[in-house]
Amino acid sequence: MIRKTVLPNGLKILTEKTPYLRGAVAHLRFGVGSGHESHKFEGIAHVLEHMVFKGTEALDQVAFGNEIARLGCSTNASTGFESTTYELDGPAETVLQGLDVFASVIAGFHVPAEEFDKEKDVIQEEWKMIQDDPSAWGEDLAYHALLGEFAHPTIGTPESIDLLTRRHVVEFAQQHYTPDNLIVGVVGNVEHEQVVEVIAKHFGTIARRRAALPDLSLSQIDRLHRAEDCEQEQVFLGFRAPEVTRRDLPAFDVAMTILGGDSWSRLFQRLRNELGLVYQVDGSYSGWPHVGTYMIYAGCQPSETDRVIAEISSEICKLKAEITPDELFRSKAMLKSSLLMSSDQLGNKVHKLIDDELLFATYRPYEQDLAELEAVSVEEALRLAHEVLDLEKMTAVTVGPYQPKFS
Template structure:
């Protein structure tokens, strides 16, 4: 991992100590077995957020295991060898804490926010869940019904549907094109043995990153994590190295799964509003041009002064919500323009989405738009790091996703370095890629 913050001697093997922003201190240690522990001590904060990041997501599921990653997110809260599901719930409720989990396409995170004095408890409970989940067959069947209801809720929201169908349209049969939560068919079909195999294969020391921010003492955190993982039966005596980050270029077989041409797709739902996305493949999560893409997206559809908002909502009154978005992953990403409108206006709105992307590609943005977009991104970045949860996520993603930890100053510098020409060149490249259109709404034949 590359550390861009100034290094300070750590005083112990396998650890790095860095100076963070606002008087915060960031440290990183690699434990025997490959577990990585990162912390950011934020002076004066009486709370802390800790997360156990596992380098596995829906992208990693193989045939017969589809849906297992999301299943595990639920099942790890349903009991371990030492705790029942009620024990886990009571542990956090008794101290006014919050605990939750999130599944992504490339990683899963189990996290909790508690008072700093309760951090040892949070570490112990989350480590217990990660190492010692029982995956009880009865609980699995109960949770199968819960997950099916969750998927049904998602399917009832046309905005969720259009985004999932857009990813599938752009990425085709690539593993990233699958929905994170699985489908009703895969959730109904996956057996307990497959979920157990998925758990035992992916939940291992070399895939685990523990990140904490707030009122955190790094040395104490390392000791707590080590003790909790050993109590869960993990062997931390070996010299196993952490699992490497995902390749920055997709493999040939994965690349072949991505459609070479744009896809036109209409999904019929009896709803009051049509939802439409126009877009294509984007940039990988580690592409150096990701800062340029952020500026491009801010100017095109990132706020009330953006081109999409001004043209589609303010001038024409065709939509309440319209924006652009980008999602980056290992080796590939997506980029799209969204709008929700009256079904009768969907063709006009779709044409405007195309037109605004083409206009940006042809003429670029103005100096005023660049300045406004850079200011918007800088403010959002700084404000987004005002709480321990966001800083914990920053550490986890730096280790698992980016492979580098940029200081706030360096991140701001990279945003400010984007030029008008950078934006125009990237817009032209994106506009030239095969473009897909996905609509969800009450359309006839």
């Protein structure tokens, strides 16, 4: 049920037909994100994402929104470090019409000067909103500290946003919003040929080739504290982890689920249930083709910051010393459950469809992912825990009134 077409200009179109589902989802993903920006133009990829929704000369933003709503569809977009994705979802019977409208806007968006200035003001307000949430901008700081300029905050800074002009954004789009830098995925009860027809109508005659992307700049700092007058101390402990294409990534997932994956994980049981030091503590993996991260987060009373960091470090050392067969079994069961549940969700299905094409040049059935998880041994999980969880190479970022005393 999965089909692929590559247009002569390099644009890739992937579809998975799901006749048993009534909804449909389309993603249009460009291979450029904030990690490819120069320091001077931080935030430009995110600004461009906003500007696309201003519509075309023939279909302004109000008419565009109304037309999408008449079809019962909705649109959204997100900017990451390596990509920018435009999303459309709706009923299967109208999603192709919605895709026709959305693709026309993405291919031919038009930004009047006055709309550009207003939207920059909106983005400045978005920046202020993030600053009101120390856990949100603390996370931005943590990834920036762990990965360097590749992971600078996607939104940019007030200063860099102010410096951006309409011409800068249009030139960025001309360089990177090209057919050979675009992959389209659609999952739903739709015909592949009809999806190809719609996309080719708007992008098929564009001959521009993508500009060369700069080298991704990675660096790391060990410690960072930002003083903030808030009730809780936000603690982020980060490690460089396997890139997303590593064949032994399932073993890492198994080990990290044991450490910080759920309410039964070691960190949750020790810091929340046994010691009552935190309300929330967990760990999460993020991966790209050239690097991965594992980030542990905890929020605590400022006076308990040193103890929380010490307890997390202690649990890391214990994990590297032993993983029990029962923990291995539970971790696999949770990860397999997550895979199976995600396989029923249209958004996850189209995300996987595009990811597999970009990372492996082929679709990986869920059964393959499940089999690789099942094959993980205690020894493999321990090996990955030792490789990644090196306390000497840990990045620690704290936001709050207390500055930790690291030994």
